[in-house]
Amino acid sequence: MKVTVKSWTAVASWRWMANDDNCGICRMPFDATCSECKLPGDDCPLVFSLFPHALHPEVAELPAGEPAVPHVQAGVEVQGP
Amino acid sequence: MAASVENLGAAWSTVTAGLLPCRGQAKKPPTDDVLKSAITVLDQHGVAFIIEEWFLESMQSDLRENIGPKFWNHFSAESNGPKQHGADGTLVTAFRELHASLSSYLPSVDVLERLRQEGAKQSLKDKVLLIFKALLFYDIPLKFHGVVKEFYSCAFKACEEELRKNEKTSPDEAGPEEEEEEEEESLTCGGCEQEKDRCSCTETLTLFHQLNTQLHSLGLLERVCGEAVTAIIHDRIQQHIQNTCQGEFESQFLHPLEKWLTSKVVSWLHLVFKGSPGQAGEREVSAKTQESLDRWQTRLLYFLYQTYGTLRISEMFDIIVEFPDSMSALEDLKVCLEKTDLRQALVSSLRSAIGRRLLQPGATTSDVLSQYILLVKSLRVLDPTGVLLELVGDRIRHYLRTRDDTVRKIVEGLTEDEGGSDLADELMKGDPITLEEGVEEEGDDPWAWTKWEPDPIDADPSKTSKSRRSPDIISLLISIYGSKELFIKEYQSVLCNRILSFNYDLTRELRNLELLKLRFGESQLGNCEVMLKDVQDSKRVNDLIKSENLMGVAVSGMIISAQYWPQLKETKLTLPPSVQQRFDSYTQAFQTVKASRTLNWLPQMGLVDLDIELKNRRLSVMVNPVVATIIMHFQDKERWTLDELSTAMQVPSSVLRRRITFWQNYGLIRENPPGTYVLLEEGADHHGDVMIDSDEETESATASSQEMREEEMQMFWVYVQGMLTNLDSLPLERIHSMLKMFAMRDNPIEITLQELKAFLDSKVRSQHLLLSGGKYKLPKNR
Numbered sequence: 001m002k003v004t005v006k007s008w009t010a011v012a013s014w015r016w017m018a019n020d021d022n023c024g025i026c027r028m029p030f031d032a033t034c035s036e037c038k039l040p041g042d043d044c045p046l047v048f049s050l051f052p053h054a055l056h057p058e059v060a061e062l063p064a065g066e067p068a069v070p071h072v073q074a075g076v077e078v079q080g081p
Numbered sequence: 082m083a084a085s086v087e088n089l090g091a092a093w094s095t096v097t098a099g100l101l102p103c104r105g106q107a108k109k110p111p112t113d114d115v116l117k118s119a120i121t122v123l124d125q126h127g128v129a130f131i132i133e134e135w136f137l138e139s140m141q142s143d144l145r146e147n148i149g150p151k152f153w154n155h156f157s158a159e160s161n162g163p164k165q166h167g168a169d170g171t172l173v174t175a176f177r178e179l180h181a182s183l184s185s186y187l188p189s190v191d192v193l194e195r196l197r198q199e200g201a202k203q204s205l206k207d208k209v210l211l212i213f214k215a216l217l218f219y220d221i222p223l224k225f226h227g228v229v230k231e232f233y234s235c236a237f238k239a240c241e242e243e244l245r246k247n248e249k250t251s252p253d254e255a256g257p258e259e260e261e262e263e264e265e266e267s268l269t270c271g272g273c274e275q276e277k278d279r280c281s282c283t284e285t286l287t288l289f290h291q292l293n294t295q296l297h298s299l300g301l302l303e304r305v306c307g308e309a310v311t312a313i314i315h316d317r318i319q320q321h322i323q324n325t326c327q328g329e330f331e332s333q334f335l336h337p338l339e340k341w342l343t344s345k346v347v348s349w350l351h352l353v354f355k356g357s358p359g360q361a362g363e364r365e366v367s368a369k370t371q372e373s374l375d376r377w378q379t380r381l382l383y384f385l386y387q388t389y390g391t392l393r394i395s396e397m398f399d400i401i402v403e404f405p406d407s408m409s410a411l412e413d414l415k416v417c418l419e420k421t422d423l424r425q426a427l428v429s430s431l432r433s434a435i436g437r438r439l440l441q442p443g444a445t446t447s448d449v450l451s452q453y454i455l456l457v458k459s460l461r462v463l464d465p466t467g468v469l470l471e472l473v474g475d476r477i478r479h480y481l482r483t484r485d486d487t488v489r490k491i492v493e494g495l496t497e498d499e500g501g502s503d504l505a506d507e508l509m510k511g512d513p514i515t516l517e518e519g520v521e522e523e524g525d526d527p528w529a530w531t532k533w534e535p536d537p538i539d540a541d542p543s544k545t546s547k548s549r550r551s552p553d554i555i556s557l558l559i560s561i562y563g564s565k566e567l568f569i570k571e572y573q574s575v576l577c578n579r580i581l582s583f584n585y586d587l588t589r590e591l592r593n594l595e596l597l598k599l600r601f602g603e604s605q606l607g608n609c610e611v612m613l614k615d616v617q618d619s620k621r622v623n624d625l626i627k628s629e630n631l632m633g634v635a636v637s638g639m640i641i642s643a644q645y646w647p648q649l650k651e652t653k654l655t656l657p658p659s660v661q662q663r664f665d666s667y668t669q670a671f672q673t674v675k676a677s678r679t680l681n682w683l684p685q686m687g688l689v690d691l692d693i694e695l696k697n698r699r700l701s702v703m704v705n706p707v708v709a710t711i712i713m714h715f716q717d718k719e720r721w722t723l724d725e726l727s728t729a730m731q732v733p734s735s736v737l738r739r740r741i742t743f744w745q746n747y748g749l750i751r752e753n754p755p756g757t758y759v760l761l762e763e764g765a766d767h768h769g770d771v772m773i774d775s776d777e778e779t780e781s782a783t784a785s786s787q788e789m790r791e792e793e794m795q796m797f798w799v800y801v802q803g804m805l806t807n808l809d810s811l812p813l814e815r816i817h818s819m820l821k822m823f824a825m826r827d828n829p830i831e832i833t834l835q836e837l838k839a840f841l842d843s844k845v846r847s848q849h850l851l852l853s854g855g856k857y858k859l860p861k862n863r
Contacts, residue, residue: 002716003712007635009636010687011581014678
């Protein structure tokens with residue numbers, strides 16, 4: 001007997017390869033959106049550079065001139081590495 | 082003096098002899114002149130006034146003693162004799178005699194009338210007729226009615242038959258040949274149910290006219306035959322309506338019926354009361370009789386409406402089933418409801434019909450739903466205010482609430498293939514009202530109030546009439562449960578199932594989503610939007626991965642944003658290494674395309690297109706991954722035990738056993754001995770190329786709501802255990818309020834007091850809890 005797979009349609013869920021599950025600021029899951037986006041994924045990409053933690057984009061957008069991290073840090077406890 | 086007394090005596094005897102009917106004597110009554118002179122003599126002596134009184138008195142005693150008993154004797158005597166046909170029976174004889182004896186009084190009445198002083202209040206004739214009626218008919222034996230009715234129904238049949246004959250012959254001046262044909266049709270006459278040559282119809286009709294004339298002249302016509310005629314006509318109307326209209330919903334009957342009533346029935350009525358037109362029997366009708374005839378006609382019309390309405394009401398359920406075709410019947414019934422007081426009957430009969438025929442365990446939910454939709458539509462025709470619907474539909478709504486799959490059926494109905502369901506059509510209708518707004522305002526017409534109409538009398542006063550008028554079936558259905566969240570959740574799960582079983586049409590789903598958005602609002606359907614976007618994105622990613630030739634295999638992914646999908650069932654499945662390898666390379670390709678994102682595969686879901694080559698046949702099938710994996714394992718080894726397979730695939734053996742039947746059905750695998758499965762290379766080719774077996778249950782991809790609820794309950798159980806360990810024993814209310822405080826605060830999950838009670842009681846039953854004195858506590862030995 002020979003079985004040939006012509007096509008295999010499979011189901012997968014995507015997730016961000018981040019070091020946490022929730023955004024450090026808005027506490028929403030990364031795989032969902034931040035408070036201002038409607039569609040997850042490409043339309044609401046994570047911001048990785050600011051912080052030890054990844055962030056949702058809108059909450060990471062800070063007013064110009066402000067020191068980036070300390071401002072957001074006010075209410076958030078930094079954990080992890 | 083003596084002479085005058087003698088004179089007086091002579092005059093008196095002349096008068097008495099002249100006025101009283103001379104029965105059995107061949108004496109000629111005195112002429113007017115003689116009577117007149119005699120009366121003048123009496124008048125001169127001042128005793129003329131007693132003539133009238135004496136006349137009435139003697140007539141009354143005659144009626145009481147002779148005429149009355151003799152007349153009624155006919156009917157009591159008949160009770161012993163053989164039953165005779167009314168037409169030639171006692172009735173005619175009796176009335177002929179009665180007429181003869183009574184009418185003998187009438188000439189004298191005329192004479193007296195002429196002699197009477199002017200200015201009398203009541204005409205003597207009326208008075209006499211009244212006395213006839215009063216003395217003869219104060220006590221009617223039961224039998225009499227029967228005899229009268231029989232006679233009149235015979236006459237009615239004969240009359241109808243005659244009319245029919247006239248109708249048949251008159252249009253084309255039927256020749257003798259046609260008559261012969263008719264005779265061949267039936268040998269009996271429709272009128273008297275006797276053989277044609279012995280037909281007594283004409284005879285009956287003659288007698289009938291004769292009797293009517295006699296009764297009329299005595300003023301007894303209405304008294305004697307009114308009841309019988311009404312009963313006959315009512316019977317006839319009922320019969321006619323039954324024959325012509327029963328089960329026929331596709332044409333309107335009211336006009337033909339009215340026409341029939343005026344042409345046939347009323348003409349007969351006229352025949353009774355006015356005599357046959359154009360013949361000697363025709364009588365002038367007094368204004369009073371005419372008036373009562375008119376009234377009679379109105380009553381009959383009412384009766385017609387009522388009978389017709391009652392018939393339609395008893396058939397209402399079928400009318401609703403055939404709804405768009407039974408429009409005519411509904412319009413008829415609407416007219417009937419306006420003219421009669423049958424509303425209440427309609428409500429109660431329809432309610433019981435629905436209970437009897439629809440709200441049964443045997444009826445599927447979709448049947449109930451579609452019947453409800455038809456009910457809504459058809460009752461809207463009858464009553465645009467919606468009160469009837471409220472009264473009748475309530476029952477179905479309550480019932481639907483008790484069925485588990487109502488919501489799912491409604492949602493499925495809403496999104497079914499076009500043309501397939503009423504609900505989908507309803508959704509397509511433009512100008513939907515979003516549910517928040519309710520019914521739109523009536524517009525700014527300042528004259529709108531002139532069109533105001535009060536609600537029907539059976540309306541529920543606690544509701545506004547506007548709320549009932551909402552013309553939207555979907556809103557009505559959704560309001561069965563009172564919340565739209567439930568529907569949206571269900572829609573999401575239906576959509577999820579459809580996508581994950583790869584049985585969907587993206588454009589249609591998108592259109593449905595847009596239509597639903599119009600109705601439920603955008604924000605509510607955000608998740609579903611993401612779901613459909615995932616589908617589109619997956620296609621794009623697949624194309625990208627294929628076009629860049631990042632992997633040479635035919636794996637295509639359906640990549641979902643897990644947060645936005647209903648919770649999916651997590652079951653394990655170890656794929657064959659060759660497939661797993663492809664999955665891994667797909668994941669890598671995905672990571673290249675979408676930076677810093679990766680994939681979690683749900684291996685048990687999907688659709689596999691397989692080609693299987695055996696020694697003597699070829700199969701091409703579309704199967705579920707578990708089924709595909711099974712057959713791929715048989716590629717390497719021809720004999721597997723259930724346990725081995727279960728270990729290799731990491732699938733519980735119960736599931737495996739069920740899945741493997743798919744291949745057993747194809748004749749590819751045989752279980753021999755039990756628990757061991759063997760591949761059959763050379764099976765009988767009795768299936769050939771078959772697509773997925775339609776019998777195979779398509780399993781719901783989402784965790785069922787019950788399972789999810791159980792999971793939630795498990796969470797509460799942890800809290801409850803904690804509470805009871807610390808506080809020993811607690812009453813139900815306390816547990817509930819504490820759960821509210823701690824468990825529900827940052828959880829969207831709610832639990833009602835009743836649910837909690839049921840849950841805790843089930844724990845008591847399984848001996849995880851004790852209930853004593855209204856307080857729950859944990860068993861000591863734990």
